Amino acid sequence: MPEKFEVIVVGGGPAGVSAAITTAKAGMKTLILERGDFAGSKNMFGGICFAKPTAQVVPEFWKTAPIERRVVEYQYWLLSKESHVQIVHRNQKFVKDFNSFTALRARFDKWFAAQGEANGATLVTRTTVTGVLKDSSGKVNGVSTDRGDIMADVVIACDGANSLVAKGAGLHAEWKPEDFAIAVKETYSLPKEKIEDRFNVRGDEGVAIQIYGGRPEEWAGFMYTNKDTISFGMGAIMSDLAKDKVYNAPMQLLDWLKQHPSLKAILEGCALREYTAHLIPEAGYNKIPPLFADGMLVAGDAAMLVNALNFEGTNFAMISGQFAGKTAVDAKNSGGNYSANQLAMYRTYLENSFVLKDLKKFREIPHYISTHKYFLNMYPDLINDLMYKFFEVDGRPKEDHIKEMKHELYTKRGRIGLLKDALGLYRKVFS
Numbered sequence: 001m002p003e004k005f006e007v008i009v010v011g012g013g014p015a016g017v018s019a020a021i022t023t024a025k026a027g028m029k030t031l032i033l034e035r036g037d038f039a040g041s042k043n044m045f046g047g048i049c050f051a052k053p054t055a056q057v058v059p060e061f062w063k064t065a066p067i068e069r070r071v072v073e074y075q076y077w078l079l080s081k082e083s084h085v086q087i088v089h090r091n092q093k094f095v096k097d098f099n100s101f102t103a104l105r106a107r108f109d110k111w112f113a114a115q116g117e118a119n120g121a122t123l124v125t126r127t128t129v130t131g132v133l134k135d136s137s138g139k140v141n142g143v144s145t146d147r148g149d150i151m152a153d154v155v156i157a158c159d160g161a162n163s164l165v166a167k168g169a170g171l172h173a174e175w176k177p178e179d180f181a182i183a184v185k186e187t188y189s190l191p192k193e194k195i196e197d198r199f200n201v202r203g204d205e206g207v208a209i210q211i212y213g214g215r216p217e218e219w220a221g222f223m224y225t226n227k228d229t230i231s232f233g234m235g236a237i238m239s240d241l242a243k244d245k246v247y248n249a250p251m252q253l254l255d256w257l258k259q260h261p262s263l264k265a266i267l268e269g270c271a272l273r274e275y276t277a278h279l280i281p282e283a284g285y286n287k288i289p290p291l292f293a294d295g296m297l298v299a300g301d302a303a304m305l306v307n308a309l310n311f312e313g314t315n316f317a318m319i320s321g322q323f324a325g326k327t328a329v330d331a332k333n334s335g336g337n338y339s340a341n342q343l344a345m346y347r348t349y350l351e352n353s354f355v356l357k358d359l360k361k362f363r364e365i366p367h368y369i370s371t372h373k374y375f376l377n378m379y380p381d382l383i384n385d386l387m388y389k390f391f392e393v394d395g396r397p398k399e400d401h402i403k404e405m406k407h408e409l410y411t412k413r414g415r416i417g418l419l420k421d422a423l424g425l426y427r428k429v430f431s
């Protein structure tokens with residue numbers, strides 16, 4: 001007879017562990033199944049985590065968590081071929097009112113999973129879930145693994161972007177290449193003092209940078225400071241890369257980025273420690289699959305719960321995982337009713353939180369950007385040109401510079417185009 005748990009959580013990432021902490025804390029017999037050698041061994045991200053959602057799952061997490069640096073400064077870089085325009089926001093409020101921190105997933109997820117165990121969940125690693133089991137009524141009642149079957153009242157699928165478990169249960173359609181970004185990341189060693197000098201930080205202060213532009217392709221890059229390493233990488237939508245396999249390959253873009261004059265000096269003397277690649281589900285609200293079925297819930301990346309606009313995924317994973325756990329606890333308290341009707345409460349919890357509110361609010365943005373690609377390639381160039389003309393001192397009157405700036409604006413996009421773009425973006429973001 002296979003062993004039985006009340007809750008099986010598939011995946012020991014942020015979504016899975018948050019779900020497991022919630023059910024285990026409520027006294028439910030909870031099992032986390034993780035295919036890696038340890039939680040985090042197979043995981044990667046850019047990397048910042050957000051303090052308040054993390055504290056919502058593990059109060060006062062900062063006392064024990066392997067935090068690299070507390071982010072005090074956020075930057076946007078808009079590149080052209082040989083220049084960049086930088087938008088910087090540094091604020092001491094981020095120190096007092098802890099907002100986000102950099103982390104390395106191999107360390108952070110391992111620590112996070114240990115919090116699951118400390119709260120009573122059982123963690124079993126090196127075990128791959130191969131599918132869900134169903135009873136004669138079609139209700140999910142367990143999982144099959146490469147080490148045998150395990151039964152459960154409810155299964156919570158938190159197995160990441162490619163969720164085979166949700167697919168097996170019919171809760172995850174085959175996503176298309178335009179729904180995913182493929183991201184590559186390199187981690188570089190750099191002595192602490194050099195990080196402090198190059199990024200103007202002290203102690204455990206850190207910097208988070210998002211980078212766009214400078215290429216005909218659409219892509220987005222990132223750079224984060226850790227204690228004595230730098231996380232650096234970029235991602236692009238899979239269908240865009242497929243269009244031009246040679247020139248758009250992510251590694252080629254990353255190599256180009258490393259040679260960019262604005263970034264080269266920052267990376268000088270850094271030693272490459274690690275290279276990783278991963279998928280990010282970026283299609284947003286309009287592509288969210290069904291989130292529950294009889295005996296089953298889906299959370300985190302497996303449910304497409306990522307805000308690509310703001311590079312937010314771990315917070316969506318943690319809070320959706322927590323709500324999935326809460327829904328399982330409610331179901332137990334309702335007399336052990338794990339039907340889809342009862343589990344539907346999960347969607348209501350998400351709708352009342354930032355998770356579905358944010359994704360709904362920005363639901364048109366992924367499509368808007370993909371059909372208005374010049375936002376990521378032409379505009380960064382244009383803004384760089386305008387800044388150059390603004391600062392250039394060449395003996396000519398400023399009136400000539402202004403004329404040239406206007407001419408460039410109108411010829412590159414036209415007055416009506418500029419107006420349309422400004423209004424279009426305003427409507428998508430603020431209305």
Ligand SMILES: Cc1cc2nc3c(=O)[nH]c(=O)nc-3n(C[C@H](O)[C@H](O)[C@H](O)COP(=O)(O)OP(=O)(O)OC[C@H]3O[C@@H](n4cnc5c(N)ncnc54)[C@H](O)[C@@H]3O)c2cc1C
Pocket residue numbers: 010011012013014015016033034035036039040042043044045046047048049050127128129130158159160161164165183184185233235278279280299300301302306311312313314315317
């Ligand atoms: C390059 C990159 C940069 C990113 N940067 C950021 C960032 O800076 N900030 C941010 O908040 N988010 C970022 N994200 C997004 C973030 O990483 C994800 O949204 C988040 O990790 C989702 O958590 P999850 O628990 O749903 O899935 P995952 O973290 O993917 O965890 C899934 C877990 O399930 C396990 N698993 C998978 N299949 C099975 C199976 N069949 N059986 C058993 N176990 C299984 C995996 O080994 C893994 O441990 C980034 C993502 C990428 C790729």
